[in-house]
Amino acid sequence: MWLTIRPSTRPSTPLSPESRDRIVSRFFAALPPVGPQRVLTLITAASAVFSGIYLSTVVLYFTRIVHISPMRVGIGLSVAGAVSIVVSILAGKLSDRRGPLGVLRVSLIFAACGTLGFLTVGEFAWYLVVIPATAAAQTCVQLMISTIINRVVTERANEFRAYIRSILNVGIAIGIGLSAVAVQWDSANFYHAAIVIGAGCVAGAALLVGRLPALGPVALEPGAGGQRWAVLRDRPYLALTVLDGVLSLQYRIQSVAIPLWIIGATTAPRWSIAAIDMLNIVIVVFFQVRASRNVATARAGGAALRRAGWAFLLACIVLAAAEGQSGWLAVLTLASGAAVLSVGELWQTAGGFEVSNALAPPEAIGEYLGVFGTGLRLADALGPALLTWLCIGIGVAGWYVAGLILLAAGLLAPVIVAKAESRRDGHTLVAAS
Known part of the structure; x- marks a missing residue:
């Protein structure tokens, strides 16, 4: 046999502390250096896992578990798309006037609360409240990350944006993989677990916002203060x-x-x-x-x-x-x-x-x-x-x-x-x- 098991008097451990340290060090070595770019990467990764779970579960959960008709689910998603357009424009304007960190934190909190709100949906009217709020918050999160990159990344920003795009895809793939378990078993408990994991990801990302450097309102150029939109x-x-x-x-x-x-x-x-x-x-x-x-x-x-x-x-x-x-x-x-x-x-x-x-x-x-x-x-x-x-x-x-x-x-x-x-x-x- 190519593998033999030798008896040992010491209790075996599946992963030694040295191995764990090696894995952790390799993980952080793949991240940007300690600082704003690393924090933005972690926030992006967490929100991307949430996005993957959201994209993979929302239709099936509300049709198969909550028993809302597919047509009504589609109507809710269309409403969510329209709301997201309006809210993202207003959020961009607000971030210029108040700073993007507060908008990002509030968006992440809304995304977490909206996702947990999935668990409370029992009728179409409440669904029409929860889905647009969650979708708009998700849109604002990505917008604020892009805005913050412009403010804090001064060198090779185009490459960092591309890196963030790659992280976004990895996170979404992980979220879709987690959701696949719920979809395969088609059980309310598994769907609920996936929803809670998604909410936990964006809640954790909200805690990381405080590690970004303070960013106030953008400095208006002379004569620009009166220009609206x-x-x-x-x-x-x-x-x-x-x-x-x-x-x-x-x-x-x-x-x-x-x-x-x-x-x-x-x-x-x-x-x-x-x-x-x-x-x-x-x-x-x-x-x-x-x-x-x-x-x-x-x-x-x-x-x-x-x-x-x-x-x-x-x-x-x-x-x-x-x-x-x-x-x-x-x-x-x-x-x-x-x-x-x-x-x-x-x-x-x-x-x-x-x-x-x-x-x-x-x-x-x-x-x-x-x-x-x-x-x-x-x-x-x-x-x-x-x-x-x-x-x-x-x-x-x-x-x-x-x-x-x-x-x-x-x-x-x-x-x-x-x-x-x-x-x-x-x-x-x-x-x-």
Whole structure:
């Protein structure tokens, strides 16, 4: 035998203190150095685990355990999406005026309380209160993390944002894995345990906020104090928000169009849906930092968005080619298309992060990022219906149309970035004179 068990007079321990110390030291060695970046990483990881649990359990828990009809669950999620858009914009403005730490702490507390509120839902009316509150809090958490990064990370911020994106995906994957137990057993007790774990994660993150350096209101530049909602007059920035929202349809291709395409247009095994999701997570986790390394200016961000548009078009063409295929040929075609889609996601994430931050004035960073995030929220709200109609209802031609829409958004991005930079430079010259 390759393994033998030798008797010992000493009680055996599954893990020695030295081994535990070695594991702990390796864990912390993978984190940024002690300081704000490490705290932000831990907060992101905790909130991401919560997000994974939330995304994986909310629909099944409320339909199978609470017995709310699927249609009503969908209505609640749509309401939650609309509320999240409004609240994120207001939260961004509030963080500029009061500082982001308080908004982050309150958002984490609301997320914890809202998640625990799942356990008290017994009717649709209360569900319509709990779900929007939790979803809005979750949205504000991610917005405040981005805002704080702008305030405390001064060197290689683009790489740190990419690192945070990777941590976010790892945390979501862990949360989904924890939820899989509840989904598999389909038991109220397991669902309740997953919900409590999710609430505990964001509650723990709220405790970590106090370890971040104090961040007061942003310093207003001379003459800027009277400008209210300046972002609404910044047409190039609003245009970029719309373009990023169009490009963000790719997330719904991953989560909605591909699974329906696999089931309806191919005979690929259903496990390939989960395999493609894991492929996306692996690509993002391992390559997001590398893809973001040279995206350090708004112009480079616009170029990255253009590359993303081309990648999304190619991905749609390859995914459309899977129609009618079966077995391993279908799996390989779908995996190839999904891999190209994930590469496009790397470029879109890097480009979107850079242009949204580089083109936002420091005195209104929260306000601008709050508005920029509405593009993604609108894609979340409108994307499933649009892509189901194009890719599933129309078929192969619909995939081509979807790809061309994404390409058009990518090609327009560098043009709008150039206009935004010209506008910013013009305002700088006026202020200097």
